[in-house]
Amino acid sequence: MIFLMTNSIISFSFYFGDNMLKIDLHVHTLWSKCSGMDLHTIFKVAKKRGLNGLAITDHNTTKALRPAKKLAKKYNLLLIPGVEIDTTHGHIAGLFVENTIFGPNTNEVLATIHELGGLSVATHPYDSFRKSYGMKGPKTKVDAIEVFNSRCVFSHFNAKSQSYAIRHHKLITAGSDAHFWFEIGNAYVETEGDTIDDFRQALEKRQVRIYGKKTFELTQPLGFFARKFRKIIKYPGIN
Ligand SMILES: [Zn+2]
Numbered sequence: 376m377i378f379l380m381t382n383s384i385i386s387f388s389f390y391f392g393d394n395m396l397k398i399d400l401h402v403h404t405l406w407s408k409c410s411g412m413d414l415h416t417i418f419k420v421a422k423k424r425g426l427n428g429l430a431i432t433d434h435n436t437t438k439a440l441r442p443a444k445k446l447a448k449k450y451n452l453l454l455i456p457g458v459e460i461d462t463t464h465g466h467i468a469g470l471f472v473e474n475t476i477f478g479p480n481t482n483e484v485l486a487t488i489h490e491l492g493g494l495s496v497a498t499h500p501y502d503s504f505r506k507s508y509g510m511k512g513p514k515t516k517v518d519a520i521e522v523f524n525s526r527c528v529f530s531h532f533n534a535k536s537q538s539y540a541i542r543h544h545k546l547i548t549a550g551s552d553a554h555f556w557f558e559i560g561n562a563y564v565e566t567e568g569d570t571i572d573d574f575r576q577a578l579e580k581r582q583v584r585i586y587g588k589k590t591f592e593l594t595q596p597l598g599f600f601a602r603k604f605r606k607i608i609k610y611p612g613i614n
């Protein structure tokens with residue numbers, strides 16, 4: 376199923392030229408405890424699926440970014456540095472940041488993301504099965520809302536995020552939240568442009584299109600076994 380936001384803030388009739396960027400803004404690597412994905416797999420699959428780039432947003436660490444930068448060049452893909460942080464108000468991602476940011480104080484996390492020149496994103500804010508407590512308190516100060524997260528089991532979790540973003544004129548993002556290779560590219564943001572700067576500018580002007588499909592429901596419990604059975608869940612053909 377392809378989901379295209381057709382209402383509200385992203386329905387402007389702006390023109391998209393030939394140079395398009397498709398970027399999955401939420402991908403985990405084996406530096407996240409619940410993922411077993413190595414970087415080669417990630418970039419290889421991203422390429423195969425027609426993405427132009429991705430954001431690496433590991434839980435509470437940016438250790439993957441240095442090796443990922445080199446590989447992104449090799450695969451000719453854009454890499455947006457990021458991190459997904461546990462805060463007292465649920466998960467918040469910092470995009471365009473290279474440093475690990477420590478929670479759990481939400482105000483401090485948001486301030487640090489800004490000091491580092493990043494964009495703060497409330498990821499899956501209404502997914503009550505995960506560390507998400509809606510949009511309350513300091514969390515309302517985020518720059519952007521993740522309006523489509525492929526791991527949200529129920530569509531209304533994403534629908535609520537979309538309506539919050541619309542009502543509060545927030546920037547919007549989307550991502551697969553991939554922890555396994557078969558999830559990469561299940562959601563992405565499309566903009567016009569060639570570079571990371573182009574992409575960021577489009578994001579900040581809300582000149583984006585959001586695409587997404589749900590990942591099947593059993594994927595999340597699989598995460599518990601990610602470390603143990605890493606070989607089994609490896610992308611076929613990659614050593
Ligand atoms: Zn999360």
Ligand SMILES: [Zn+2]
Nearest residue numbers: 401403459552
């Ligand atoms: Zn995540």
